[in-house]
Amino acid sequence: MITSPKGWNVQCSVYQYIQSRPLPSGCFVACTGTSVHSPNAVGNQPLDKAIHKLFLMFRRKCAQKSPKFSVLPSGMDSLRKCCALIVIGVLASGMGTRCSTAQNAPASPQSTILDRLLAGGKSAWTPEQIEAMERLRDAALKNPYALDELRHLTDNIGPRLSGSPQAQQAVDYIAQEMRALGAEVTLEKAMVPHWVRGVETAEVVSWPGQAPGASQKVVLTALGGSVATPAEGLTAEVVVVDDWQQLHALPAGTVKGKILLFNHKFDKELAAEGHGGEAYGGGVVYRGEGPSAGAALGAVAVLVRSVGGADYRLPHTGLTDYAPDVAKIPAAAVAAEDADLLKDLAGQGPVTLHLTLTPQTLPYAQSYNVIADWKGSEHPEQLVVVSGHLDSWDLGTGAIDDGAGVTVSMQAIHLLKVLGIHPRRTVRFIAWMSEEEGSEGAAAYIAEHGTEAANHIGAIESDLGADHPTGIYCAGRHDLSQWLRPVGQVLDAIGAGGLVDAGGTGEDISGLTEKGVPSFAPVQDSRFYFNYHHTAADTFDKVDPRHLNENAAVMAVLAYALADSAEPAPR
């Protein structure tokens, strides 16, 4: 019996698919149109509301603390176009009965049903290969290499802004470390922006209720790529809008000659629910497009409320994206508290700000992607990319963004060496340059290797921090996540086995994804990432060694799995 409970949004193609499978009677199937989450999210990672409701219902009906169930990412066979989650609980003659039976019986029938659904065919890996994955996973958890390398990259080398001496030092250092592992190292040229931060100060110099002669400091930081104010600064009245709608509703001429502040609030609740990326996406458009939108209306400078969840008056930097046909005006991010201050005061009457930003945009500099190949034993020409980006913003030391991604990728090669594993295909480590300032390194790689996309069997990038991974984002053919299921089972032991279909993964490998290369990224806990990302607080201490090692385990196991499977990943 398959039940479609009233009020649930059951998508027909999913429903029919399930109906066509040889499920035993008593299966309970429900689907909701929503994004995909890992089963490991249950309990410690908030779920999409619809799914959460389902779990609550299971719990209630089972009258058990933890009824057995599983969440499957869609993407199987006819589910190709169905953006749905499938929640499966196994029931017999009543939910409560079966759930309690299942809890008392370790050899629950659920696993066989779920396994059949999940596996859907024979595994691409032998038991010996699965065992190698388990060894890689366990070694990653114990081995301090990734942490030691990250400490050096952040504490000793420091911030790695594109074109800076530290970025060059990082290139040389990583190349030397990869050579020491016995990998074949190449430095591939990329011309990158060379922007240098200068003085960045601001004071409110007149406002309603001001004591005579007083001023108030405003905490801000120049946006990446910003042009400068005059050296002595500029003084202008502040106009505050919360969003595009408010901007467009202003009477003509309101912004002319003024400093425009976009006060879009970062959605902290959304981030706290585990959707940090979506919360960031909601605000980052103002950082990217706000300065040119303000310039088009005659503003003399644009400020944006920091795109992140930090309190403690921590401004977030990040690239701004000047439109080609509009004057470039100075642009900075103000700390959330200062955005609130300016909004409050501007609501009472005219507020004037004195703003000084003196960044410099120097000519493009020559830099490099660091490429290190761990040569394949059977198909050295076939490549599996494991990567992170080496450049960082300059306020902190780029530990979570993205020193961690680089060093967990280094660890994949290091562990292959330590364990003496030589997969069939080449595992290619890449430390990308200039992701933060326009992804010039990635563009240079595509220019050089774009025609070799067919030889790229898979690509992985870690660029969402270093918090606990719950699984793997998979971008590519619809059955990719299903094919990867045995790998997910190896990673289940560390709570990282969820396989999540995604439209894209890492920014630097997006060019490969577009060319049909199966692409992957660890799914990282994003609840706290945007509290530190692009701020002065992105430093080594923010990285939990255990979580870093879990990410290294995901990278090493996945890289090996892609490089040693009997057949390449489906594409």
Ligand SMILES: [Zn+2]
């Ligand atoms: Zn990054």
